[in-house]
Amino acid sequence: MKRVRFDSDDMQNALASLSDDEIDNLMFGAIELDADGTILRYNLAESELTGRRPEDVIGRNFFNDVAPCTRSNEFSGRFFRGVETGEFNAVFEYVFDYEMAPTKVRILMIKSAVADTYWLLIKRKFLETTEGDEP
Structure with missing residues (x-):
C-alpha cells in the first residue's frame, strides 16, 4: 500500500498513481x-467524518446538495474561480x-494531474480547548 501524506508537495501525481x-x-x-x-468520488475517510455514504453522495452537487455550508466566497467561490x-x-x-x-478542517484544493x-x-x-472548557 502506498502512503500519501496530506501535505505532500506533489499531491496531484501522488493521487494519480493511487487505485480506488x-x-x-x-x-x-x-x-x-x-x-x-x-x-x-468520495472516499471512506470522508464518509466516516460526515456520516454520509459514498453511494448517497456520488452524482450529487457538493456545494448545493451535500455541503451547502460551503456556498461562500471562501469555499465555493475559490473553487469556481480556480476552475x-x-x-x-x-x-x-x-x-x-x-x-x-x-x-474544523484543513482543505487542500488541487486539480487532478x-x-x-x-x-x-x-x-x-x-x-484546542482552554482550561475550564468542556473536552
Whole structure:
C-alpha cells in the first residue's frame, strides 16, 4: 500500500498513481469533483467524518446538495474561480457544520494531474480547548 501524506508537495501525481482502494484507505477525506461541483468520488475517510455514504453522495452537487455550508466566497467561490482561471491549488481552514457537529478542517484544493477533475482533500483539525472548557 502506498502512503500519501496530506501535505505532500506533489499531491496531484501522488493521487494519480493511487487505485480506488488506495484512495478509500487514505487517512484523510478525498472528494473528486467535476468542474460543476458534481461528486465523482468520495472516499471512506470522508464518509466516516460526515456520516454520509459514498453511494448517497456520488452524482450529487457538493456545494448545493451535500455541503451547502460551503456556498461562500471562501469555499465555493475559490473553487469556481480556480476552475475558471486554471489556478486551482489552495490550502485553507474551514468549519463544516451542515447536518453534523461543527468540525474544523484543513482543505487542500488541487486539480487532478490526469483528468479534468478537481480534488478536495480534507483533514480534520482538533479544536484546542482552554482550561475550564468542556473536552
